[in-house]
Amino acid sequence: MLSPIGNRRIKAKKDAFVKLVTENKDKPWIICSHDNPDPDSIASCLGISHILGFLGVEDRIVTYCGEISHPQNRAMINVLQLRITKWHDIEPLEGIFVFVDCSFGQKNISIKEMPRVVIDHHKISTTNKDVLFMHDEVGACSTLVLDLALLVTQIGTVEDETETETETLQCFDPDEEGTKELATALAIGIKTDTLDFLNETTTTEDFQAFRLLGRHLSDEKLGRIVNYEFPPYVLDYEQTAWKNKRPEFQPHFIAGLGYIDETKSDCIPTIADKFMRLQGVQTVVVYGVVGNSIRASVRTSSSVLDCQTLCDDVFGKGNGGAKQGIGGARVPFNVFSPLEMNQEDKDLLWSLVKAQVEGRFERATTK
Numbered sequence: 001m002l003s004p005i006g007n008r009r010i011k012a013k014k015d016a017f018v019k020l021v022t023e024n025k026d027k028p029w030i031i032c033s034h035d036n037p038d039p040d041s042i043a044s045c046l047g048i049s050h051i052l053g054f055l056g057v058e059d060r061i062v063t064y065c066g067e068i069s070h071p072q073n074r075a076m077i078n079v080l081q082l083r084i085t086k087w088h089d090i091e092p093l094e095g096i097f098v099f100v101d102c103s104f105g106q107k108n109i110s111i112k113e114m115p116r117v118v119i120d121h122h123k124i125s126t127t128n129k130d131v132l133f134m135h136d137e138v139g140a141c142s143t144l145v146l147d148l149a150l151l152v153t154q155i156g157t158v159e160d161e162t163e164t165e166t167e168t169l170q171c172f173d174p175d176e177e178g179t180k181e182l183a184t185a186l187a188i189g190i191k192t193d194t195l196d197f198l199n200e201t202t203t204t205e206d207f208q209a210f211r212l213l214g215r216h217l218s219d220e221k222l223g224r225i226v227n228y229e230f231p232p233y234v235l236d237y238e239q240t241a242w243k244n245k246r247p248e249f250q251p252h253f254i255a256g257l258g259y260i261d262e263t264k265s266d267c268i269p270t271i272a273d274k275f276m277r278l279q280g281v282q283t284v285v286v287y288g289v290v291g292n293s294i295r296a297s298v299r300t301s302s303s304v305l306d307c308q309t310l311c312d313d314v315f316g317k318g319n320g321g322a323k324q325g326i327g328g329a330r331v332p333f334n335v336f337s338p339l340e341m342n343q344e345d346k347d348l349l350w351s352l353v354k355a356q357v358e359g360r361f362e363r364a365t366t367k
């Protein structure tokens, strides 16, 4: 048997979780990610589904709202052949809801059902006595889910010709089919949510979990996901960004991409990350108009610029968030929807957006 990671809070709630599942194993279980799932929430949902299956729940579904648009996340789903269904595509379901990598009453989950279980690693402000919270502030939800999978065991029987023996089966079993894929998913969840272990929320438990997973994952599949293929439009937009750059702001970099289709909006963070690697660049803002709002990715490694302040200064307080030099913003146009404008008005709007954003950026970086 593999040793658990040793998170005390997960251990303390394990029995209550197993009891709840066992008592309700004949009901449907609905495992919900936050909106726009990331690798950590996808892997954690998959892990919870695996644990429920081990405990005898047959009817279970993993679901989400929003989009899975980042090419790496799509690669993860394809390479590992994960089954995850859009909330809108499933029949209205009655059953037991589990919220994963998020809690209820938050902006980042559009599913409004009340969960019976919450498993999360973010700060949680809401509580409810009817909800089983499995929570601790570690670097990734995947770390907590792996620990739970290592803690959950069952007595099974093995038969041979002469006798029946009982043995303890562990939910996370490297010899079981599908464990390699689960281990690969959880490893990517930890790797991305901790920003390769550089994020200040990273704990020793995240390292420990990753080390254990490293022994049981598929190297080949991990490689295909880490070095994911990206769609050609990323290069098109990269070219636009390069052409629209404002060299006079060096070492700060800003580029507008114009109007971007919702399904291609992942190119904004992808390009921002790439341009941060440019020699001499300290700050990057890449922005465009997606649907009914301006969307931006903000990055800085500058010792004098604070990423949150930069987001606030350029895009307005309350329209963006940042931590650890990585941020983003979304500024809605409200009733003035570019989607309903003619080309002339759209062109006018874009030049206005560009002048405002870049003017504010100049003031924010030179103050």
Ligand SMILES: [Mn+2]
Residues within 6 Å of the ligand: 040, 041, 101, 121, 139, 140, 141, 193
């Ligand atoms: Mn997470």
